[in-house]
Amino acid sequence: MSNEANTHQPSEQSLALFLQDNDADKLTDILVEALYEAFRILEEEVRPETLH
Numbered sequence: 001m002s003n004e005a006n007t008h009q010p011s012e013q014s015l016a017l018f019l020q021d022n023d024a025d026k027l028t029d030i031l032v033e034a035l036y037e038a039f040r041i042l043e044e045e046v047r048p049e050t051l052h
Contacts, residue, residue, distance in 0.1 A: 018027040
């Protein structure tokens with residue numbers, strides 16, 4: 001995988017702060033965004049190349 005995946009991952013410290021503040025909605029938003037990004041990266045890696 002590329003380094004691109006590391007740019008969107010929330011840090012452990014930010015997750016701990018969200019959990020400490022009981023801000024589940026913001027935490028859910030961050031995790032869903034990270035999941036969509038992971039699926040996008042996987043789709044790019046699995047997509048067969050087109051021959052011209």
